[in-house]
Amino acid sequence: MRAIRRQRLYLLLLMLGGVALAVTFALRSFNENLMYFFSTTDVVDGKAPADTLFRLGGMVVDGSVERPGDGMMVRFDLTDYSKQVTVEYTGILPDLFREGQGIVSKGKLNTEGVFVAEEVLAKHDENYMPPEVAESLKKQHKSTEVQ
Amino acid sequence: MNWQEFFAMGGYGFYVWMSYGISLVVLLINFFLPVIQRKQLLRQLQLKQKRNKQS
């Protein structure tokens, strides 16, 4: 490789390195804002903002979904398998909303520590399989649990 | 499985077929636009060549 070409190569690598470094620092300082949602542990530990809208993510606790009253209001618990937060929501739920499903909701904490949501989005996992396979996996899981 | 069921996609027909339709249109444009552009360009250059020869 001729000297001039090597020089160009070094210049390019230097440039790329510089940009990568700048972006890394920028992302680190924006890290908080890039988090799309808070976990339920964050909320229980008081890390989530009070009095402002924020997003809360977690799994819908099995058997926690109830509809108190006769309206559209739904109440359920969210968990990240360590701490739980109760959520209240009035409105249409996405098709994927069900017990055991991960969701992200936007809303505010009220004075009793209940999260009053104005939007509920379902978060699905990266697994894709036929219903029969899911069913047999579930059975397998149960039988190992019994043992 | 009948065709009606197939097109309904379990109630998600709109979303599924819109996805496939939009993708098809965009990809067809990607392939055929440069073919048209090349033909136009070649015609243009041919005209230019003819003019240059005459002058």
Next chain:
Amino acid sequence: MRFYHRMASPPHFYALTEKLMPWISVIFLLMTGYGLYLGLFVAPPDYQQGESYRIIYIHVPAAWMSLFIYVVMAVCGGIALIWRMKLAEVVLISSAPIGASFTFIALVTGSLWGKPMWGTWWVWDARLTSELILLFLYLGVISLYGAIEDRKTAARAVSILAIVGVVNIPIIHYSVEWWNTLHQGPTISLTELDKPSIHVSMLIPLMLMATSFKFLYVMAMFQSARVEIIRREQNSQWVKKMLEERA
């Protein structure tokens, strides 16, 4: 080295694209036909998302292509800047609109998938936002090349933009791991290729479609590279000869 120079010469590349096109087209059509047949008719519905998950056969291959093509462009940009190779410039600039299209398709199909499943067309999470930035990078390359009159300067400018923009690629890829996002984690990860989180009956059509999109990229890139080559070489002997043969 001689072979490399011959391959990289524009007339030779032009002839090569003409020769390869029918073969690539046939492979592409067969693969796409079989992939779509398996994906739309044979593959079972998903246990959670039912039939709606079939958008995956467009969405995921398009998203992969959007990253892949950008990396190709950045590599071409490097080659163009260091070795001043004309063909690399041609491949770079011909790839940009195709990459932009695949990015657009990934965003639109993702939106059409997000509405019924997540409950929203769009969220500003790290994955979706970084993919949108990728679309702007592609559009930036296209408009920068169009804005500069002098070809040499234009090629140099877009090479630099392509190389600098490549830092966005790992950000897109790792966004779902570095930050909490609404978008789920990777189904097929390079570090765990042996155990993808997708059933084999759904994986095979996905891989077929991913491969067929690679062929589609090569086809579309060849087509647009031919226009670019003729435009650049319009005063050269071989183009003049070709024009005479056509007439």
